[in-house]
Amino acid sequence: MDTEVLAGRLRALVGADAVLTDRQELRTYECDGLAHYRVVPAMVVLAASTADVAATVTECARAGVPFVARGSGTGLSGGALPHADGVLIVMSRMRDVLEVDRDNQRAVVEPGVINLQLSDLTRPVGYYYAPDPSSQQVCSIGGNVAENSGGAHCLKYGFTTNHVTGLELVTAAGDVVEVGGKAPDPTGYDLLGALVGSEGTLGIATRVTVRLTRTPEDVSTLLAAFASTDAAGEAVSAIIGAGVIPAAIEMMDALAIEAAEAAVHCDYPAGAGAVLIVEIDGPAPDVRHVFAEVERHCRDAGAFEIRIARDDTERALFWKGRKSAFAAVGRISPDYIVQDGVIPRTSLPEVLRAIAELSERSGVRVANVFHAGDGNLHPLVLFDDGHEGEAERAEEVSGAILDLCIEHGGSITGEHGVGADKAKFMPRMFTDDDLDTMQLVRCAFDPDSISNPGKVFPTPRLCGERPGRHQGAHPLAEAGVAEVF
Numbered sequence: 001m002d003t004e005v006l007a008g009r010l011r012a013l014v015g016a017d018a019v020l021t022d023r024q025e026l027r028t029y030e031c032d033g034l035a036h037y038r039v040v041p042a043m044v045v046l047a048a049s050t051a052d053v054a055a056t057v058t059e060c061a062r063a064g065v066p067f068v069a070r071g072s073g074t075g076l077s078g079g080a081l082p083h084a085d086g087v088l089i090v091m092s093r094m095r096d097v098l099e100v101d102r103d104n105q106r107a108v109v110e111p112g113v114i115n116l117q118l119s120d121l122t123r124p125v126g127y128y129y130a131p132d133p134s135s136q137q138v139c140s141i142g143g144n145v146a147e148n149s150g151g152a153h154c155l156k157y158g159f160t161t162n163h164v165t166g167l168e169l170v171t172a173a174g175d176v177v178e179v180g181g182k183a184p185d186p187t188g189y190d191l192l193g194a195l196v197g198s199e200g201t202l203g204i205a206t207r208v209t210v211r212l213t214r215t216p217e218d219v220s221t222l223l224a225a226f227a228s229t230d231a232a233g234e235a236v237s238a239i240i241g242a243g244v245i246p247a248a249i250e251m252m253d254a255l256a257i258e259a260a261e262a263a264v265h266c267d268y269p270a271g272a273g274a275v276l277i278v279e280i281d282g283p284a285p286d287v288r289h290v291f292a293e294v295e296r297h298c299r300d301a302g303a304f305e306i307r308i309a310r311d312d313t314e315r316a317l318f319w320k321g322r323k324s325a326f327a328a329v330g331r332i333s334p335d336y337i338v339q340d341g342v343i344p345r346t347s348l349p350e351v352l353r354a355i356a357e358l359s360e361r362s363g364v365r366v367a368n369v370f371h372a373g374d375g376n377l378h379p380l381v382l383f384d385d386g387h388e389g390e391a392e393r394a395e396e397v398s399g400a401i402l403d404l405c406i407e408h409g410g411s412i413t414g415e416h417g418v419g420a421d422k423a424k425f426m427p428r429m430f431t432d433d434d435l436d437t438m439q440l441v442r443c444a445f446d447p448d449s450i451s452n453p454g455k456v457f458p459t460p461r462l463c464g465e466r467p468g469r470h471q472g473a474h475p476l477a478e479a480g481v482a483e484v485f
């Protein structure tokens with residue numbers, strides 16, 4: 001359908017000021033946090049309600065036009081990258097916290113609500129929203145749901161999927177459906193489990209019911225400095241091996257520390273080859289006991305300096321270096337790739353050594369910042385796009401790091417998602433049968449493949465196509481014991 005005709009219909013449904021077609025305005029939305037992929041959408045709709053989203057999607061479905069949902073656009077895998085012929089449906093006008101149900105420890109929010117906004121609102125009544133991506137000051141709950149986002153404290157509290165109990169979803173046909181609610185564990189297939197982390201390919205979340213977590217009575221945070229990432233990794237293994245689950249264990253290597261110092265002057269111990277930030281929370285006596293144990297493991301592993309935050313200001317300073325690390329790398333390199341892979345945490349020392357060797361061999365610098373407690377690596381691969389060939393070499397190193405993650409029993413993404421960027425890596429992890437099975441789920445929700453097409457799967461496939469190599473009749477149908485419907 002002609003863009004202007006569709007825009008006219010949508011203006012009549014959602015309001016003239018909510019539909020953008022001016023190219024200059026559209027360029028605001030041409031990328032997400034992974035800015036080297038850029039596509040200008042045909043149209044943007046600034047949805048203000050579920051009805052706006054449903055009306056827009058219904059028109060897209062009628063016209064066979066693809067659509068992409070966008071939260072705050074902080075994604076790092078090109079998930080919210082627009083479709084050149086499609087409609088980008090932006091959630092930033094849907095920022096109301098609809099209900100805080102303290103007695104049931106639930107909140108119901110619109111998808112554009114900013115992650116930290118919810119915790120700020122609920123903290124005065126003794127609760128907060130636990131999943132805490134480092135981008136929490138700007139990223140949206142809808143984006144978190146789509147990416148199944150994690151954060152420093154997900155080691156103890158779990159990822160987004162552990163905190164979402166219900167969704168209102170606009171399906172790819174434009175229908176509004178409810179999945180789950182305030183009660184835990186609804187009967188039947190775990191559709192909520194399928195939807196959280198589906199990267200906008202199964203529809204658009206327009207309302208999210210989340211679990212609220214009680215604010216802990218006490219919190220203690222330490223910063224330990226080690227000569228090397230090996231020594232710091234040893235401390236991590238010892239802490240977890242002793243059965244202690246801190247709220248967070250984060251590691252930064254020397255290059256990442258250098259960047260953070262240059263950007264935010266976090267004053268980490270001089271000469272450290274690695275620092276660990278370990279946070280313990282819970283009832284005060286438990287925190288004291290566990291904290292002493294953590295401190296002992298750090299010293300045994302060779303920590304040459306341990307600082308303990310005396311108050312919230314010092315705690316914030318410890319975290320400032322870590323939370324600003326991605327952007328801080330801009331101080332030591334004009335360009336960089338934020339990689340995201342995950343490995344079993346026991347493989348940390350080995351994989352970090354292999355990354356260092358890769359960096360030395362290729363001449364490409366790699367800074368490491370990561371959620372050490374759950375083996376979620378964020379290697380920052382540095383390059384200068386102004387120098388010929390550097391970007392390609394950085395891409396190669398970045399891909400080789402993912403191969404290392406797979407070889408060690410890990411995965412190509414810990415929390416940033418597959419999006420447009422990592423679709424090509426999916427066959428390195430999954431067989432054709434695996435991918436076909438995932439496609440069947442996608443086709444069940446979105447038979448016309450209009451909801452965020454081109455993401456997650458390496459090869460676009462139409463849902464009418466029979467997936468994979470199973471071309472014959474189903475053996476059960478042939479035997480007459482099952483019916484094909």
Ligand SMILES: Cc1cc2nc3c(=O)[nH]c(=O)nc-3n(C[C@H](O)[C@H](O)[C@H](O)COP(=O)(O)OP(=O)(O)OC[C@H]3O[C@@H](n4cnc5c(N)ncnc54)[C@H](O)[C@@H]3O)c2cc1C
Pocket residue numbers: 032033068069070071072073074075076078079080091111132133134135138139140141142143144145146147148149150151152199200201203204205206326327415416452
């Ligand atoms: C500095 C920085 C630090 C970061 N740190 C972390 C971190 O610690 N942990 C982590 O997990 N991530 C992190 N991220 C990545 C990013 O912030 C998360 O993936 C976040 O959840 C994206 O939210 P968003 O609102 O920006 O979503 P967007 O980027 O707008 O969209 C992300 C995906 O969600 C889909 N989507 C958005 N809204 C909806 C909806 N309502 N319904 C269906 N699909 C939707 C989009 O189509 C897209 O596929 C970081 C990013 C930056 C820039």
